[in-house]
Amino acid sequence: LDVDEPRQGELLLKMSASGLCHSDDHLAKGDTDRTMFPMAGGHEGSGVVEAVGPNTPGWEVGDHVVTSFLPGCGRCRWCASGQQNLCDLGATLLTGSRQDGSFRLSYQGKDVGQMCGISTFCEHTLVDVASAVKVPKDLPLEKICLVGCGVGTGWGSAVNSAGVKPGQTVIVMGCGGVGIHAVQGASHAGASQVIAVDPVDMKREVAEQLGATHSFASIDDAADFARSVTNGQGADSAIVCTGVFETQHGKDAFAAIRKAGTVVVTGIGNVETEVQVNARELTLFQKRLQGAIFGESSPSRDIPWMLDMYQNGQLKLDEIVTKTYSLEDINKGYEDMHAGSNMRGVIVYD
Numbered sequence: 531l532d533v534d535e536p537r538q539g540e541l542l543l544k545m546s547a548s549g550l551c552h553s554d555d556h557l558a559k560g561d562t563d564r565t566m567f568p569m570a571g572g573h574e575g576s577g578v579v580e581a582v583g584p585n586t587p588g589w590e591v592g593d594h595v596v597t598s599f600l601p602g603c604g605r606c607r608w609c610a611s612g613q614q615n616l617c618d619l620g621a622t623l624l625t626g627s628r629q630d631g632s633f634r635l636s637y638q639g640k641d642v643g644q645m646c647g648i649s650t651f652c653e654h655t656l657v658d659v660a661s662a663v664k665v666p667k668d669l670p671l672e673k674i675c676l677v678g679c680g681v682g683t684g685w686g687s688a689v690n691s692a693g694v695k696p697g698q699t700v701i702v703m704g705c706g707g708v709g710i711h712a713v714q715g716a717s718h719a720g721a722s723q724v725i726a727v728d729p730v731d732m733k734r735e736v737a738e739q740l741g742a743t744h745s746f747a748s749i750d751d752a753a754d755f756a757r758s759v760t761n762g763q764g765a766d767s768a769i770v771c772t773g774v775f776e777t778q779h780g781k782d783a784f785a786a787i788r789k790a791g792t793v794v795v796t797g798i799g800n801v802e803t804e805v806q807v808n809a810r811e812l813t814l815f816q817k818r819l820q821g822a823i824f825g826e827s828s829p830s831r832d833i834p835w836m837l838d839m840y841q842n843g844q845l846k847l848d849e850i851v852t853k854t855y856s857l858e859d860i861n862k863g864y865e866d867m868h869a870g871s872n873m874r875g876v877i878v879y880d
Contacts, residue, residue, distance in 0.1 A: 531570065531636070531637050532635070532636045532637065533634065533654050534634045534635075534636075535581070536581050536582060536583035536586075536656055538584055538586055539583060539585075539586055539659050539660075540583040540586065540634075540656055540657065540659065541581070541582060541583070541589060541595070541657055541659060542580045542654065543577035543578065543579060543654065543655050543656070543662075544577055544578050544654055545575055545576070545577040545650055545653055546577045546671035546672065546878070546879055547575060547577075547671050547672040547673075547675040547854075547876050548572045548574060548576075548650035548876065549574035549575070549676050549678070549679065549680060549874055549875070550874065550875040550876065550877065551574045551679050551680060551707065552706070552707070552708075552798075553679070553798065554571040554572060554573065554645065555864055555867070556798055557569065557571065557645065558571070561774060561798065561800045561801065562624065562801065565624060565625050565626070565643075566643045567643075568643065569626050569642070569644075569645055570635055570642050570644055570649035570655075571645045571649065571651045572650030572651030572877075573599035573645050573646040573649075573650060573678070573679060574599065574650060574676065574678045574679035574680060575597045575650025575675050575678060576594070576595065576596045576597070576665070576671040576672075576674055576675035576678070577594075577595055577650075577655075577671070578592065578594055578595070578671075579591055579592060579593040579594075588659075588664075589659065589662075593664050594665050594666070594667045594669070594671065595662045596663045596665050596675065596677055596837075597648045597650055597657060597662060597663075598662070598663055598829035598830070598833065599646040599648065599661075599824075600617065600620055600646075600661075600823070600824050601617055601647060601658060601660035601661040602614040602617045602828065602829055602830050604660075604830075606618040606619075612828060613826070614827075614829060614830060614831070615823050615824040615826055615827055615828060616823070619660055622647065625643065626642070626643015626644055626645070627641075627644075628647070634656040635655075646661070648661050650675075650678075651857065651860065651877070653857065663678075663830055663833045663834070665833075665834075665837060666837070669837060669840075669841070672851070672854065672878050673840075674837060674840065674847065676850060676874060677836045677837060678829075680708045680711060681711045681836055681845070681847070682711075682825050682829070682832055682836060683708050683823075683824050683825045683827075684707075684708040684709055684711025684712040684713075684715060684771060685711045685712065685715035685718075685825055685827070685836065686822065686826050686827040686832070687708075687769050687771065687796045687822045687825040687826075688700065688702075688712045688713075688714075688715030688716040688719060688767075688769055688794075688825075689715045689719050689825070690822075690825055691769075691792075691796075691822040691826050692716070692767035692769055692792050694715070694716045694719040695719065695721075696720030696721070697721070697722050698722065698723075698766040698767070699722065699756050699760055699765045699766050700716040700724050700766060700767050700768075700769065701725045701727060701752050701756060701768040701769070701783070701786055702724070702727065702769050703727045703728075703749055703752075703768065703769065703770045703771060703772055703779060703783060704727070704771040705726045705727070705728040705730075705736070705737045705745075706733060706773060706867075707850065707874035708771045708796060709726075709728070709769070709771030709772075709796075710733070710736060710737060710740060710850060712769045712771055712796070713737050713741045713742050714740050714741050714845060714846065716741065717742070718741070718844065718845075721766075722743075723756070723759055724741055724743050725742065725743070725744050725745070725746065725756060726738065726742035726744070726745040726746070727745070727747070727749050727752045728747070729747050729748075729870075730870040732870070732873075733870065733873065734746075734747070736849065739849070740846050749782040749786065753782070753785065753786035760788065763788040763789070764786055764787050764791060765786050765787050765788065765791060766788060766791055767787060767792040767793070768783035768784075768787050768793050768794070769793075770783050770794065770796060770797050771796045771797050772797040774797065774799060774800070775797035775799035775803060776803060777803060780795060780806065781807065783795075784807045784817065784819075787817060789816060789817070790816045790817065790818070791817055792817070792818045793817070793818070793820065794820045794821075794822050795820070796825070805819065807819065850873045850874050851873070851874055851876050852871070852872040852873045852874060852875060853871075853872055853876075854875070854876050854877070854878045855875055855876070855878070856877065857877055860877060863877065
């Protein structure tokens with residue numbers, strides 16, 4: 531790939547690490563709409579600044595960076611109201627281009643799109659400063675790359691979207707690279723019962739090590755247990771972090787919560803997948819359905835917070851990186867993800 535020289539407001543990064551997130555697999559499999567090929571994938575990464583565009587204050591060569599898959603302009607309605615995860619710059623996340631329709635990568639003279647404008651599966655990539663968060667240089671880049679997507683998505687789904695409070699009962703469906711952080715978030719928020727659901731033994735074991743009080747292989751067993759500890763009422767919230775969201779997941783989560791409870795849909799389904807719930811139950815039991823992108827986190831605010839928690843031992847990242855890969859082994863990494871042998875695989879660059 532040929533990489534442009536950085537323009538004003540842009541950074542050339544030498545990537546250090548990139549998480550193997552399911553969202554890139556959604557793109558490859560066709561679950562997510564795509565608007566162009568070829569597309570250079572990757573949206574959860576960390577690296578070092580090699581060049582700074584002209585008239586770009588606040589940045590210098592050698593800065594350490596975590597890329598944010600959600601850019602933040604700081605000026606639109608959403609950024610101004612503290613909802614940076616909904617920034618208007620997100621409109622081009624899957625078009626591969628900048629806001630003005632231009633591209634920064636090419637191959638044999640033809641434009642190449644950038645996944646979420648960052649393409650962390652490239653050894654060198656060019657990013658807008660709106661998609662970069664400066665981080666302390668003493669933190670391990672191969673671990674903290676995870677806060678660029680999976681950590682905030684899971685943690686925020688519990689703390690922000692579900693609004694978990696002390697003493698509550700929470701179900702987390704799917705305990706991979708996103709759901710495991712929903713488990714950590716629910717535990718940190720003070721939930722008395724954090725119930726992890728995953729068919730993979732290893733993921734349930736890790737979930738119990740990182741905050742789950744109980745774990746089950748099926749949502750039916752988890753829902754029965756939630757009712758058994760809540761006088762038959764059900765969970766206060768159910769957070770759906772399955773790798774590929776299916777309609778039945780939403781139905782099962784909806785059935786598992788109490789009156790005035792919340793279902794948070796974090797997992798991404800096929801473009802035609804719908805959420806279906808009983809309308810009378812929705813109205814008469816006052817249940818709530820809540821979508822969550824990046825767990826309603828604001829990257830430029832929350833990524834530094836998450837790194838502070840990591841440094842203080844409140845947030846576990848080292849335990850999440852099951853295996854590292856070279857870029858050449860990326861397909862093996864995704865095979866391992868599908869096989870359920872990874873919490874999170876990470877590409878580490880030389």
